[in-house]
Amino acid sequence: MVYPSRSAASRASLPARVTGRLSRLSWVDLVVAVAVLVGIYLLLRVGKGATVSFDPARVVKVDTDPARLPYYAARSLLRMFVALAASVVFTLGYAYAAARSRRLERVLIPALDILQSVPVLGFLTVAVAWFLSLFPGSVLGLELAAIFAIFTSQAWNMTFGFYHSLITLPRELDEISRSFGFTRWMRFWKVELPNGAIGLVWNGMMSFGGGWFFLVASEAISVGGHQYALPGLGSYAGTAIAEGDLGKVGWAVATMAVLVFGVNFVFWRPLTAWTERFKNEQSEAADIQRSLVLDFLRRSSWPRLLGRPARWAAEVMGRAARVLGTDDRPLTVSRARRRTGDLVFALVAGGLIGWGLAGLLGYLHRSTGLGVFAEPLLLGLATLARVVVLVAVATVVWVPVGVRIGFSPRLARIAQPVVQLLASFPANFLFPLATWFFLWSGLSLNVGGVLLMALGAQWYILFNTIAGAAAVPTDLREAMDDLGVRGRQRWKRLIIPGIFPAYVTGGITASGGAWNASIVSEVVTFGGTTLTATGLGAYIAKATSHGDYPQLVAGIAVMACYVVALNRLLWRRLYRLAETRYSLQSA
Template identity: 45%
Template structure:
């Protein structure tokens, strides 16, 4: 069913100079932000958050606006970054390690440095807005980029050969082959990006550092204020507004996109029950939109096509050139030099730490790693069967998809205090609560990717499996699991990275004016942030990044290479 083949790719090293370069760059950025943080105002007054239900439409629009802005930046970054990494082997040696590092950066520990640094340079309100968009961007972009890269590297060879026969240039190959082939995966990962974005939006809108209040008007600030005042009615109004927003987005954005992308499935037989959308059907029947498409959009797209043909004549684009242009070669040298200087300054800062603090960091990394593994195993145990059921049964998907989106989009930080109150009195209760919050925040990365993988399995292969009377186990072994494998790796990479990030809010919890914490690197980062201990914050953050990068390079990247070499639809 799934063709196994060896692409003859080079064995990938666990670490190379690309990793060293990006780690030095990250150390430099962390140090530079920490130095700027010392110049931030000592006291910053935050806005007053009203719990009146009449303010919810305004707060919702502010939150959705931040999400939309971050998502637009994420898609632009994804399309350019993922394509460059997939088709330029020299750039890939730097870009993919950099992507591993970036998706593992504990952004909630980086946020105070970003906020304090920006507030030293810009007005506080603008700095807070920019920092919130950056935080949401980092929660949305990595799974999109990994999904786009995975799609480009698993396009069937016969489709590549067809594009070469038709002499498609870069633009037409992107428009007619790459984007359609990746459409299903991008739509499902976009839904996941928005669901994950809500989680981090709440954190971005309620951020405070000592006497510096960086809160922003929005749904997150509303829910946080309601929880602090223990106003259950206001919590209900806030969660209700969030659920309504998610349902509206599902009906007016995601479901129409799913119905539209069904045409791009690589299959010879059409599905019996394709995705449907009443809003998509309504738009298709609109004469005004049809006139707009014929008179405006069609001529506009033709003009773009002619322009792109003038820029690049017909012919297949050259993949993975051996050399980079001189600006791309000199740029890393200049940045690397600056990175070495700031890395030296960062080392001097780290040398001020006491030995017992380094022991706490090592113990914290080990404890958090154990929780991440438990959360990932639990997530895999239920998301694989449930994701396959939703992805292969359209009738069931029609019922469950909105429910899954709503549950995934409700930020765990909004309802987590309830679980803490229930679990904290049990033996090991806070450890159990920390694993639960990691699971609530990251299992959806797996589920949405598995649904996308199951949805992309061609209908003709499913019919063939039935015709030759494969048993249920044989169908899973020869069709479903090989078809899911690339999507499963993508989901697992982003889920594990998200679990490490979630440790910062799951291992150190404030509720009702009290702080509860357990042993873990996330707890150390949160404590260092609250105390303004920048050397400990830098050490804990870099330790988490190094741990995640090592796991990605030694384990996940090898699975990615296996997916590219052995499991693709051919």
């Protein structure tokens, strides 16, 4: 008889408890609530433009009146965040599947190498036609194609980074989670995701910058002789560049700078400061990253109120995982059955790959003959030389800088927005200046193209190095200071083991990003002047603009082969070295 009376009293006091909580809301809570409501209103206003009618046969001209820039910037920002949300979901699922299943890893990681190697223009060629057929007569199809293109410039870097944080999980964390009998969901939510949080945020920041880099190609689309344009900052800049209007290009540059700094202040800096809590260390650092926005939100009651449903949902999913039997109890499977399963899986995967390869070769044989591969294979050597030079120089220049920034939260607060602005800056915006400089100096684009490729690729190394250095436990750094370990020995004993896994992730994504950036860096156009370099990127750009699908397919296939070969011969071996030798748990 006692339990019903308590339940009734609890139900009777519920309105009083709610009223009490609302009465405790401060002016900070009101400001946060108003900001959220205004954000939702702006989202609805901007999103309305994504559902209007659209005629693919009609050429849409972008209005380059600077007064339209705030609306264009909002449309671009909305696409960027939708693509980022899709990239996070993809990253968590894909990386976890590859890290926790050796059988899937043999397929998913090589597939990720290939996906990374396919240029944005290659994805757009297929995506535009597919999404337009999926939503005929609506601009939503073109919007989804642009978002998908931005997604392809963001997702691979984040996936590689999170995958590597999973396979290099510190041994003590793994043993503790198993000793407490965590289910797979609890292990992921309480151990694996927090362990990779710092790298995930910094890679997300870098990937977001990669989305800005390819914004012009995503919003001003030229495929198969058809021109498609969406209202956005990238299409505005592309139109201004095509018209040769330096004043309007300057307005686009200024708007881009405001967007990057604003997103960094409101979104990325609070995230990087929040992830400080996930450092694997025994003593708290004296100097930590701070964020005015995060400090303001911590004074509000909304995060605690909204966190309760999130914790409840996590508990429900944990119980569901336990009911479904997805815990970490080892399954007793004989070696013969494992070998049989691996053989069947290899046969199925090999059959699908062989079927796809046969279809591709058959299409090219019927269209132009297999000799179409000869030219892109030779041109790929020129682009490969630029990629190797870029990665080597970026390593020498940016690894020490990244370590310095990652070890100093105070310096990180200053450098983070500057570095993000540089990483986010689309190379297309610099085409007017680059064209003038190359013509004035007589510098060939065959050499200058490396500089333009660097604008989109070198930052992967810097951002991953910063993330790796920021994740090094403070107590280890203090121990090295107490022991007087400096210079070369400090790099050998602490810095290299601490940042090497993150550097490898940066290197593999910088390499893939450089191949991708070659599409827009080996052909520079401003007004009526066009400069072209010898390389595979220029070959693919030309095939795309002319609608030559056999050459486009051959160029993309060759680029994929180069990237996969480089990853297999170099980066994958460095991955294994990072996993077995260069990590803090074995330092």
